[in-house]
Amino acid sequence: MKHTRLTDALHRLFYEAWALYEQAFPLEERRPLPWQLEIMPHASYHFEVILQEEELIGILLWWGFDEVRYVEHFATAPALRGKGYGKVILQAFTDRDTRPVLLEVEPPESKVNRRRIRFYERNGFCLNHHFYQQPPYHQGQPPLTLRLMSYPTPITAGEAAAFARRHHPLIYRTAQ
Template identity: 80%
Template sequence: MEHIRLTDASHRLFEKAWALYEQAFPLEERRPLPWQAEVMAHVDYHFELILQNEELVGILLWWGFEDVRFLEHFATAPALRGKGYGSRMLLDFLNRDARPVLLEVEPPESEVNRRRITFYEQTGFCLNQHFYQQPPYHQGQQPLTLLLMSYPNPITAEETATFVRLHHPLIYRTGL
Protein backbone atom coordinates (compact mmCIF):
# COMPACT_ATOMS: atom_id res chain seq x y z
CA MET A 1 0.00 0.00 0.00
CA GLU A 2 1.16 3.51 -0.79
CA HIS A 3 1.04 6.40 1.69
CA ILE A 4 0.61 9.98 0.48
CA ARG A 5 0.75 12.91 2.90
CA LEU A 6 -1.38 15.87 1.86
CA THR A 7 -0.49 19.35 3.04
CA ASP A 8 -3.40 21.08 1.32
CA ALA A 9 -6.73 20.23 -0.29
CA SER A 10 -5.55 20.46 -3.91
CA HIS A 11 -4.75 16.73 -4.39
CA ARG A 12 -7.05 14.96 -6.86
CA LEU A 13 -8.17 12.48 -4.15
CA PHE A 14 -8.80 15.01 -1.39
CA GLU A 15 -12.55 15.24 -2.08
CA LYS A 16 -12.88 11.46 -1.98
CA ALA A 17 -10.87 11.33 1.27
CA TRP A 18 -12.97 14.13 2.75
CA ALA A 19 -16.17 12.27 1.82
CA LEU A 20 -14.83 9.18 3.63
CA TYR A 21 -14.01 11.35 6.66
CA GLU A 22 -17.53 12.81 6.73
CA GLN A 23 -19.11 9.37 6.26
CA ALA A 24 -16.98 7.67 8.92
CA PHE A 25 -17.25 10.22 11.76
CA PRO A 26 -20.25 12.03 13.25
CA LEU A 27 -20.25 15.82 13.11
CA GLU A 28 -19.19 16.21 16.75
CA GLU A 29 -16.05 14.12 16.09
CA ARG A 30 -14.76 15.90 13.01
CA ARG A 31 -13.06 19.17 12.22
CA PRO A 32 -14.85 21.65 9.92
CA LEU A 33 -13.37 21.87 6.42
CA PRO A 34 -11.92 25.42 6.74
CA TRP A 35 -10.15 24.42 9.96
CA GLN A 36 -8.99 21.17 8.33
CA ALA A 37 -7.55 23.06 5.37
CA GLU A 38 -5.68 25.31 7.80
CA VAL A 39 -4.24 22.51 9.95
CA MET A 40 -3.05 20.38 7.02
CA ALA A 41 0.02 22.57 6.52
CA HIS A 42 1.17 22.18 10.15
CA VAL A 43 4.49 20.35 10.38
CA ASP A 44 3.20 17.95 13.08
CA TYR A 45 -0.05 17.08 11.31
CA HIS A 46 -0.39 14.27 8.77
CA PHE A 47 -3.39 13.98 6.48
CA GLU A 48 -2.44 10.67 4.97
CA LEU A 49 -4.11 8.80 2.13
CA ILE A 50 -3.60 5.06 1.91
CA LEU A 51 -3.77 3.86 -1.68
CA GLN A 52 -3.61 0.53 -3.43
CA ASN A 53 -3.42 0.51 -7.22
CA GLU A 54 -4.14 4.25 -7.11
CA GLU A 55 -7.47 3.65 -5.34
CA LEU A 56 -8.24 5.11 -1.91
CA VAL A 57 -8.16 2.36 0.71
CA GLY A 58 -8.36 4.62 3.74
CA ILE A 59 -7.21 7.66 5.64
CA LEU A 60 -4.94 8.17 8.63
CA LEU A 61 -5.13 11.66 10.13
CA TRP A 62 -2.57 11.96 12.89
CA TRP A 63 -0.26 14.23 14.86
CA GLY A 64 3.41 13.40 15.28
CA PHE A 65 4.76 15.00 18.43
CA GLU A 66 8.17 14.42 19.97
CA ASP A 67 6.75 12.26 22.77
CA VAL A 68 3.73 10.58 21.16
CA ARG A 69 1.74 10.04 17.97
CA PHE A 70 -1.95 10.87 18.24
CA LEU A 71 -4.16 9.02 15.74
CA GLU A 72 -6.99 11.51 15.50
CA HIS A 73 -8.98 9.90 12.67
CA PHE A 74 -8.65 6.52 10.98
CA ALA A 75 -11.08 5.06 8.44
CA THR A 76 -11.21 2.40 5.75
CA ALA A 77 -13.20 2.83 2.54
CA PRO A 78 -16.68 1.30 3.11
CA ALA A 79 -16.35 -1.26 0.28
CA LEU A 80 -13.13 -2.60 1.86
CA ARG A 81 -14.26 -2.89 5.48
CA GLY A 82 -14.09 -6.36 6.98
CA LYS A 83 -11.40 -7.47 4.51
CA GLY A 84 -8.32 -6.88 6.68
CA TYR A 85 -7.29 -3.53 5.21
CA GLY A 86 -7.90 -1.63 8.43
CA SER A 87 -5.72 -4.00 10.45
CA ARG A 88 -2.95 -3.83 7.85
CA MET A 89 -3.07 -0.02 7.73
CA LEU A 90 -3.00 0.24 11.52
CA LEU A 91 -0.19 -2.31 11.99
CA ASP A 92 1.86 -0.56 9.32
CA PHE A 93 1.33 2.75 11.14
CA LEU A 94 2.35 1.26 14.50
CA ASN A 95 5.49 -0.32 13.06
CA ARG A 96 6.79 2.84 11.37
CA ASP A 97 8.02 4.46 14.54
CA ALA A 98 8.85 3.64 18.17
CA ARG A 99 6.86 6.51 19.70
CA PRO A 100 3.76 5.46 21.64
CA VAL A 101 0.37 6.01 20.00
CA LEU A 102 -2.83 7.40 21.51
CA LEU A 103 -6.33 7.43 20.07
CA GLU A 104 -9.79 8.25 21.39
CA VAL A 105 -12.77 5.88 21.55
CA GLU A 106 -16.31 6.21 22.77
CA PRO A 107 -17.08 4.31 26.00
CA PRO A 108 -18.11 0.66 25.42
CA GLU A 109 -21.84 1.37 25.86
CA SER A 110 -22.96 0.00 22.49
CA GLU A 111 -22.12 -3.04 20.41
CA VAL A 112 -20.48 -0.86 17.72
CA ASN A 113 -18.27 0.84 20.32
CA ARG A 114 -17.31 -2.51 21.88
CA ARG A 115 -16.39 -3.92 18.45
CA ARG A 116 -14.24 -0.85 17.70
CA ILE A 117 -12.42 -1.21 21.04
CA THR A 118 -11.89 -4.95 20.41
CA PHE A 119 -10.44 -4.15 16.96
CA TYR A 120 -7.87 -1.83 18.51
CA GLU A 121 -7.12 -4.27 21.34
CA GLN A 122 -6.44 -7.01 18.78
CA THR A 123 -3.82 -4.70 17.29
CA GLY A 124 -2.11 -4.25 20.67
CA PHE A 125 -3.82 -1.15 22.06
CA CYS A 126 -4.71 -0.89 25.75
CA LEU A 127 -8.02 0.60 26.87
CA ASN A 128 -7.35 3.07 29.67
CA GLN A 129 -10.15 3.32 32.19
CA HIS A 130 -9.93 7.00 33.14
CA PHE A 131 -12.39 9.17 31.26
CA TYR A 132 -11.17 11.93 29.02
CA GLN A 133 -12.81 15.05 27.60
CA GLN A 134 -12.46 15.76 23.89
CA PRO A 135 -12.97 19.48 23.33
CA PRO A 136 -15.68 20.34 20.80
CA TYR A 137 -14.79 20.83 17.15
CA HIS A 138 -17.80 23.09 16.62
CA GLN A 139 -18.94 26.20 18.45
CA GLY A 140 -21.88 25.56 20.75
CA GLN A 141 -21.19 21.84 21.18
CA GLN A 142 -20.27 20.22 24.47
CA PRO A 143 -17.05 18.27 25.05
CA LEU A 144 -17.31 14.53 24.40
CA THR A 145 -16.57 12.05 27.15
CA LEU A 146 -14.24 9.47 25.67
CA LEU A 147 -11.58 7.00 26.67
CA LEU A 148 -8.00 7.01 25.45
CA MET A 149 -6.46 3.87 24.08
CA SER A 150 -2.69 3.61 24.05
CA TYR A 151 -0.08 1.53 22.31
CA PRO A 152 1.98 -0.35 23.35
CA ASN A 153 1.34 0.20 27.09
CA PRO A 154 -1.43 1.59 29.30
CA ILE A 155 -1.08 5.19 30.41
CA THR A 156 -1.86 6.77 33.74
CA ALA A 157 -4.29 9.56 34.51
CA GLU A 158 -1.24 11.80 35.00
CA GLU A 159 0.09 10.92 31.55
CA THR A 160 -3.34 11.69 30.10
CA ALA A 161 -3.31 15.08 31.83
CA THR A 162 0.15 15.78 30.41
CA PHE A 163 -1.05 14.89 26.88
CA VAL A 164 -4.03 17.24 27.30
CA ARG A 165 -1.89 20.07 28.67
CA LEU A 166 0.84 19.79 26.03
CA HIS A 167 -1.13 18.93 22.89
CA HIS A 168 -4.81 19.87 23.15
CA PRO A 169 -4.13 23.59 22.63
CA LEU A 170 -2.88 22.79 19.12
CA ILE A 171 -5.11 19.83 18.21
CA TYR A 172 -8.38 21.40 19.38
CA ARG A 173 -7.49 25.10 19.35
CA THR A 174 -8.16 25.31 23.08
CA GLY A 175 -5.31 27.77 23.53
CA LEU A 176 -6.71 30.31 21.06
Protein backbone atom coordinates (compact mmCIF):
# COMPACT_ATOMS: atom_id res chain seq x y z
CA MET A 1 0.00 0.00 0.00
CA LYS A 2 1.12 3.49 -0.79
CA HIS A 3 0.29 6.62 1.22
CA THR A 4 0.21 9.81 -0.85
CA ARG A 5 -0.11 13.19 0.82
CA LEU A 6 -2.25 15.71 -1.04
CA THR A 7 -1.71 19.42 -0.42
CA ASP A 8 -4.33 20.77 -2.82
CA ALA A 9 -7.30 19.72 -4.94
CA LEU A 10 -5.28 19.44 -8.13
CA HIS A 11 -4.27 15.81 -7.53
CA ARG A 12 -6.21 13.43 -9.76
CA LEU A 13 -7.58 11.53 -6.74
CA PHE A 14 -8.68 14.47 -4.61
CA TYR A 15 -12.36 14.49 -5.61
CA GLU A 16 -12.63 10.70 -5.39
CA ALA A 17 -11.14 10.92 -1.88
CA TRP A 18 -13.48 13.81 -1.06
CA ALA A 19 -16.47 11.72 -2.16
CA LEU A 20 -15.35 8.94 0.22
CA TYR A 21 -15.00 11.54 3.00
CA GLU A 22 -18.53 12.83 2.39
CA GLN A 23 -19.94 9.30 2.25
CA ALA A 24 -18.15 8.11 5.39
CA PHE A 25 -18.86 11.01 7.76
CA PRO A 26 -22.10 12.82 8.63
CA LEU A 27 -22.25 16.56 7.97
CA GLU A 28 -21.62 17.50 11.61
CA GLU A 29 -18.35 15.52 11.57
CA ARG A 30 -16.81 16.94 8.43
CA ARG A 31 -15.20 20.18 7.35
CA PRO A 32 -16.74 22.20 4.47
CA LEU A 33 -14.79 21.98 1.21
CA PRO A 34 -13.58 25.63 1.12
CA TRP A 35 -12.17 25.28 4.62
CA GLN A 36 -10.62 21.92 3.69
CA LEU A 37 -8.84 23.49 0.73
CA GLU A 38 -7.45 26.22 3.00
CA ILE A 39 -5.86 23.82 5.48
CA MET A 40 -4.47 21.23 3.07
CA PRO A 41 -1.12 22.98 2.55
CA HIS A 42 -0.62 23.52 6.31
CA ALA A 43 2.63 21.87 7.40
CA SER A 44 0.99 20.00 10.30
CA TYR A 45 -1.96 18.68 8.29
CA HIS A 46 -1.83 15.47 6.27
CA PHE A 47 -4.54 14.60 3.77
CA GLU A 48 -3.39 11.13 2.77
CA VAL A 49 -4.92 8.86 0.19
CA ILE A 50 -4.07 5.20 0.54
CA LEU A 51 -3.59 3.41 -2.73
CA GLN A 52 -3.09 -0.15 -3.82
CA GLU A 53 -2.01 -0.46 -7.43
CA GLU A 54 -3.28 3.10 -8.03
CA GLU A 55 -6.76 2.26 -6.70
CA LEU A 56 -8.06 4.38 -3.81
CA ILE A 57 -8.63 2.11 -0.85
CA GLY A 58 -8.89 4.70 1.91
CA ILE A 59 -8.21 8.13 3.37
CA LEU A 60 -6.30 9.10 6.49
CA LEU A 61 -6.60 12.77 7.44
CA TRP A 62 -4.42 13.65 10.40
CA TRP A 63 -2.45 16.35 12.20
CA GLY A 64 1.16 15.96 13.29
CA PHE A 65 2.09 17.98 16.36
CA ASP A 66 5.30 17.85 18.38
CA GLU A 67 3.83 15.71 21.15
CA VAL A 68 1.00 13.79 19.43
CA ARG A 69 -0.59 12.74 16.15
CA TYR A 70 -4.31 13.38 15.90
CA VAL A 71 -6.37 11.33 13.42
CA GLU A 72 -9.24 13.56 12.40
CA HIS A 73 -10.78 11.29 9.74
CA PHE A 74 -10.08 7.71 8.66
CA ALA A 75 -12.15 5.64 6.23
CA THR A 76 -11.77 2.79 3.79
CA ALA A 77 -13.68 2.44 0.54
CA PRO A 78 -17.13 0.92 1.20
CA ALA A 79 -16.50 -2.11 -1.02
CA LEU A 80 -13.35 -2.94 0.94
CA ARG A 81 -14.68 -2.64 4.50
CA GLY A 82 -14.39 -5.73 6.64
CA LYS A 83 -11.53 -7.14 4.56
CA GLY A 84 -8.61 -6.14 6.78
CA TYR A 85 -7.51 -2.99 4.96
CA GLY A 86 -8.38 -0.71 7.89
CA LYS A 87 -6.23 -2.77 10.24
CA VAL A 88 -3.26 -2.70 7.86
CA ILE A 89 -3.58 1.06 7.28
CA LEU A 90 -3.92 1.82 10.99
CA GLN A 91 -1.03 -0.44 12.00
CA ALA A 92 1.25 1.13 9.38
CA PHE A 93 0.28 4.55 10.73
CA THR A 94 0.95 3.72 14.39
CA ASP A 95 4.23 1.98 13.48
CA ARG A 96 5.68 4.83 11.42
CA ASP A 97 6.24 7.19 14.35
CA THR A 98 6.75 6.97 18.11
CA ARG A 99 4.43 9.85 19.00
CA PRO A 100 1.15 8.84 20.67
CA VAL A 101 -2.03 8.95 18.59
CA LEU A 102 -5.42 10.42 19.47
CA LEU A 103 -8.73 10.03 17.65
CA GLU A 104 -12.37 10.70 18.43
CA VAL A 105 -15.26 8.24 18.44
CA GLU A 106 -18.95 8.55 19.14
CA PRO A 107 -19.99 7.28 22.60
CA PRO A 108 -20.66 3.50 22.65
CA GLU A 109 -24.45 3.93 22.58
CA SER A 110 -25.17 2.04 19.36
CA LYS A 111 -24.09 -1.25 17.83
CA VAL A 112 -22.18 0.54 15.06
CA ASN A 113 -20.35 2.78 17.53
CA ARG A 114 -19.44 -0.18 19.77
CA ARG A 115 -18.14 -2.10 16.73
CA ARG A 116 -15.99 0.88 15.70
CA ILE A 117 -14.58 1.19 19.23
CA ARG A 118 -13.77 -2.55 19.32
CA PHE A 119 -11.94 -2.19 15.98
CA TYR A 120 -9.67 0.48 17.45
CA GLU A 121 -9.21 -1.49 20.69
CA ARG A 122 -8.13 -4.57 18.70
CA ASN A 123 -5.54 -2.29 17.12
CA GLY A 124 -4.06 -1.16 20.44
CA PHE A 125 -6.13 1.96 21.16
CA CYS A 126 -7.56 2.70 24.61
CA LEU A 127 -11.04 4.13 25.10
CA ASN A 128 -10.69 6.96 27.59
CA HIS A 129 -13.57 7.27 30.03
CA HIS A 130 -13.98 11.02 30.09
CA PHE A 131 -16.13 12.82 27.53
CA TYR A 132 -14.71 15.31 25.08
CA GLN A 133 -16.30 18.20 23.19
CA GLN A 134 -15.55 18.48 19.48
CA PRO A 135 -16.17 22.04 18.32
CA PRO A 136 -18.63 22.31 15.41
CA TYR A 137 -17.43 22.33 11.82
CA HIS A 138 -20.45 24.39 10.75
CA GLN A 139 -21.72 27.68 12.15
CA GLY A 140 -24.82 27.31 14.26
CA GLN A 141 -24.25 23.65 15.11
CA PRO A 142 -23.61 22.58 18.70
CA PRO A 143 -20.38 20.88 19.75
CA LEU A 144 -20.39 17.07 19.58
CA THR A 145 -19.90 15.04 22.73
CA LEU A 146 -17.41 12.34 21.84
CA ARG A 147 -14.84 10.10 23.49
CA LEU A 148 -11.13 10.19 22.83
CA MET A 149 -9.22 7.03 22.08
CA SER A 150 -5.48 7.01 22.49
CA TYR A 151 -2.58 4.85 21.40
CA PRO A 152 -0.68 3.21 22.99
CA THR A 153 -1.84 4.20 26.51
CA PRO A 154 -4.83 5.97 28.08
CA ILE A 155 -4.73 9.71 28.69
CA THR A 156 -6.11 11.70 31.59
CA ALA A 157 -8.91 14.24 31.43
CA GLY A 158 -6.25 16.90 32.03
CA GLU A 159 -4.22 15.71 29.03
CA ALA A 160 -7.36 15.74 26.86
CA ALA A 161 -8.12 19.30 28.02
CA ALA A 162 -4.53 20.37 27.30
CA PHE A 163 -4.76 18.87 23.78
CA ALA A 164 -7.99 20.78 23.15
CA ARG A 165 -6.60 24.04 24.52
CA ARG A 166 -3.40 23.76 22.50
CA HIS A 167 -4.70 22.41 19.17
CA HIS A 168 -8.42 23.10 18.74
CA PRO A 169 -7.82 26.74 17.69
CA LEU A 170 -5.99 25.43 14.59
CA ILE A 171 -8.00 22.28 13.91
CA TYR A 172 -11.47 23.75 14.43
CA ARG A 173 -10.87 27.48 13.99
CA THR A 174 -11.93 28.22 17.54
CA ALA A 175 -11.04 31.50 19.25
CA GLN A 176 -7.84 31.40 21.24
